[in-house]
Amino acid sequence: MHNCVGWCYTELARKKYCTIVYAKYKNKYRICIEVSPKFSIRQALGPGNRVLQGEDLLAYQEWCRAKNIKFKKVF
Numbered sequence: 015m016h017n018c019v020g021w022c023y024t025e026l027a028r029k030k031y032c033t034i035v036y037a038k039y040k041n042k043y044r045i046c047i048e049v050s051p052k053f054s055i056r057q058a059l060g061p062g063n064r065v066l067q068g069e070d071l072l073a074y075q076e077w078c079r080a081k082n083i084k085f086k087k088v089f
Contacts, residue, residue: 015061017046032056039073047077055083 019034026032030051037045045066048056060070078084 037077
């Protein structure tokens, strides 16, 4: 997805300061979601750290519904 997670969140995830989740939409990875240890969403961004719009935003909303998470627009 060409975003910053691969190189700057690795150690945070190892230490369990965050969990990184990728969500697919139409069989393509479209969203990178950072979840805090208290299960709140810190950020949700599209490929290249882009703000979610269009189908990417729809995919995030669908993911929130599927996981029973109250939709919140982040970043």
